[in-house]
Amino acid sequence: MSETRHPLRHGDLDLDLVCRHVQGALEVTAGGDMSRLTSAGDEAGRLVLSDGERMISGAVEVHDERVVVSWRGRSWVLERRDVQARGGSTGSSDGTGSGHIEAPMTGTVIEVCCEAGDAVAAGATVVVVEAMKMEHRLVAPAASSVTEVECAAGDQVDIGQILVRLEPDA
């Protein structure tokens, strides 16, 4: 019987799911535990699985590079380690990647609080962006010097756009 391995990652945690199809059921082995799943169908937008004892109800979305699962009011993003990530942003979602400050979402730059050459302390406000009618202060993640400012007050910026480049202090 053939099996498929799905290497996933959640944060720093590597997770390997091994799947086998056995007599109309899906056997999933994760961390040494095996569950035998069958579909209990679909209930008003919820995917319902049975592991023989309990029902598991949630929603699942499979992307090329990740799987998103909604269960009990929370959602988990599981990256697929076997799929090469496509280029794109490397900054964390709060817009404070190590070497630059990114727009956390589409909005308007209200204020730029630094200039190229400035030394900024960890937590210092670098740029203020307005989105959805609220102001958001983007702060330096670590003590850094500002190498480049790529936005100005009044600019419309897109999510992920680099606003300020930083060189973290050694």
Place this chain on the structure above:
Amino acid sequence: MSLRRVLVANRGEIACRVMRTLRARGLESAAVFSEADADAPHVRLADRAQLIGPAPAPLSYLDADKVLAAARDMGCDAVHPGYGFLSENAAFAEACADAGMTFIGPPVAAIRAMGDKAQARRAALDAGVSPVPGYAGDDDDGILAREAERIGYPVLVKAALGGGGKGMRLVEGAGGLADAIRAARREAQAAFGDGSLLLERYVHPARHIEVQLLADTHGRAIPVLERECSLQRRHQKVVEECPSSAIDDPLRERLGDAAARLALAVGYIGAGTVEFLVEEDGSFWFLEMNTRLQVEHGVTEMVTGEDLVAWQLRIADGEALDLPTPVTPRGWAVEARVYAEDPSAGFLPQAGTITHLALPTGPGVRVDVGVRGGQEITPHYDPMLMKVLAHGSDRVAATGRLRAALEDLHLLGPKTNVGYLLDVLASDAWTTGQTFTHTLEADGVASTSADGVPPEVLMLAAWGLEMRRRPESTDAARGDVYSAFDRLSGFRIVPRGGDA
């Protein structure tokens, strides 16, 4: 006079909620929408709808002339403003009247009296209701700095025409005042078109308690219980309840009397809310009056069985209030506001397409929703997606129902605060009823989510990944397992390039 066709000058969940009552009362509803909302639920729910402009609110929902022109075009005889947007705009209410349409809200003079917070403070004093100690007057930076010293830090800087937490800043000491004034002015100017500010002493620990009022055209104002909305983040309410665990009957009566006195003093008519800060010894201070329907009105409806929008319409039609007084609560109701925001990244608002949406249901559960699966959440409007409410025989029962409902809400696409709401409802502060306006921000909320990934999540992920492989497979067994696959709506494959 009798209303026939009502323009709902709003969008999202509140527009939908108002339209449902219009339909229940046999009235026609008309919607206005921006270019970003052509497919929005409120447009589909209305009996007729008209495009009024591009996505930015100042060019559409906030443009009184365009809204009124649409109301005329669609033959409306009344306008319901919902909350936010033009709901507390006295000039708009006046323009409606000038155009021969009934504004479903209080008289223009009452909106003016309460809309300017400085004036509202004076009106409260005149009615014998103490406002929060503070300063309202000429607001140049120097005067504000002096007055802040006099009041004593910490102080709140507030937009005089504000509401909904916009244009509001807490200042701990003199060093932070200049920045706070600048930011609050800018936000106030952007949100309300007026940058005037006032100062208030930061009263804490205190609960946010508000009295729902109904006042008719026959000189009667009735308090319809209180709501507690102490749990706030950045002055935005997160969880609300009716009644409050901190209010006993005598205090309820004192608060209700104060609210009704103020309403009568300013000639208030319609539904409105008087907000107070209540300290632990039962002393209370008037904060402001909202001259409109509140976001959280639904908890009052669940506990009283009254439809507050219906009462707004009936009062506008000249009916006299017909409620057993004093209004007594039947059980308990709790509301949680679901926002498109990322609690793990400073609650930043999230935009993006809702790729999957399954709403909870069940006894005592109500979901006021203005979005649907497939809809794009844009940065143009408030990031609140829906409100989930639950009613039960007591606070514990209502909380249990609300938690179960939130756990059964599945929304994929933009991140939401649902997990955070569950943490709030599981917190000691909530369970013990020790809820104060500083609770969420000062004390934070412990995460109830286990570290790592629950096995159930891995099972669902595995199922999804295997389903995705199916088209390349000829394994006969798989056909059996996944025979229902194509009909499954709790599952979705996003093609390459489709997951922006």
